[in-house]
Amino acid sequence: MSVRCALLLRAVNVGGRNRVPMAELRDLLAERTDLRDIATYIASGNVMADVTGDIGEACAQVRRLIHEAFDADTPVIARTHEQLVAALEASPFPDAVADKMLHIMFLEGEPQPDAEEALRARLQPGERIALVGGDLWIDYGLSGAANTKLTRSVLDRALGTAGTARNILTLRKLIELTA
Numbered sequence: 001m002s003v004r005c006a007l008l009l010r011a012v013n014v015g016g017r018n019r020v021p022m023a024e025l026r027d028l029l030a031e032r033t034d035l036r037d038i039a040t041y042i043a044s045g046n047v048m049a050d051v052t053g054d055i056g057e058a059c060a061q062v063r064r065l066i067h068e069a070f071d072a073d074t075p076v077i078a079r080t081h082e083q084l085v086a087a088l089e090a091s092p093f094p095d096a097v098a099d100k101m102l103h104i105m106f107l108e109g110e111p112q113p114d115a116e117e118a119l120r121a122r123l124q125p126g127e128r129i130a131l132v133g134g135d136l137w138i139d140y141g142l143s144g145a146a147n148t149k150l151t152r153s154v155l156d157r158a159l160g161t162a163g164t165a166r167n168i169l170t171l172r173k174l175i176e177l178t179a
Helices: 023-033 056-071 081-089 115-120 152-159 168-178
Strands: 003-009 036-041 044-050 076-080 101-107 130-134 136-140 163-167
Touching: 003 056, 003 081, 003 163, 003 168, 023 036, 023 044, 023 056, 023 163, 036 168, 044 056, 044 168, 056 076, 076 081, 081 168, 101 168, 115 130, 115 152, 115 163, 152 163
Parallel strands: none
Antiparallel strands: 003 044, 003 076, 036 044, 101 136, 101 163, 130 136
């Protein structure tokens, strides 16, 4: 039996580093993994695939393959279609001013117990955060992510685990593509 998943790569094809061409990655995944019905969405690291075995092992295998083929080390975080739907339904900020300013950060592991408190101290006016299950929601408000103090290093340090963020528009598209 297989499960349709979004395999979310962190920080690929942004800022000129961790270059992972999606067409090449699709071909490699088809040739060297048990993943099936592989598709990608935009160049920033969204892979949809049917996973037939252990999802955690599939993530580890994809991470190793990306490292070997592209010399990029990036966490690979999986969410099933059902998990993506549940995440959207659990959004703590339905009143967000702009969809593209509302992000969900999918976490690789459990966050530190005091993560939310540590991150609240870094919020800019108009920003909001909430940990919901295994995800961190960030509403950047009207200022957007460009003006935040919630940098990747700040988030990683406070959370104690890697994560990768997508805006709500991309989340909706991932739900559609994993259905």
